[in-house]
Amino acid sequence: MKPDLKSIFKQIEKVQEELERVQAELENKTVTEEVGGGMVKVTVNGKREVVKIEIEREVVNPDDIEMLEDLLIAAVNKALQSADKMISEEIAKVTSGLLPGIPGLPFNFPGFKA
Numbered sequence: 001m002k003p004d005l006k007s008i009f010k011q012i013e014k015v016q017e018e019l020e021r022v023q024a025e026l027e028n029k030t031v032t033e034e035v036g037g038g039m040v041k042v043t044v045n046g047k048r049e050v051v052k053i054e055i056e057r058e059v060v061n062p063d064d065i066e067m068l069e070d071l072l073i074a075a076v077n078k079a080l081q082s083a084d085k086m087i088s089e090e091i092a093k094v095t096s097g098l099l100p101g102i103p104g105l106p107f108n109f110p111g112f113k114a
Helices: 005-026 065-095
Strands: 030-035 040-045 050-055
Touching: 005 065, 030 065, 040 065, 050 065
Parallel strands: none
Antiparallel strands: 030 040, 040 050
16 A cells, blocks of 8 residues: 555645744743752753853852852753753654654754754
């Protein structure tokens, strides 16, 4: 039995429209992660952009800038990982079932502008 190409292309078009909708929604979704017991907090949106950094005064020590730098790096990386997870989960909702055995496509597949 031959696959119905017209039906397949309609399904692909529908998924593409849904992905565009999800991409627009992700621009407004954020995740916030903290390190150092909440001393440094970083917020990232669904476009993987850092939109906010909060630093408690106690962690700002001119004699120990390296500690602050390390905390910032850790918080940004943690927030980016959470954003990637959020993006992948949202895309998996749209793409799951599209290809049997593949739960969802990675967030950086061709055509998705993250």
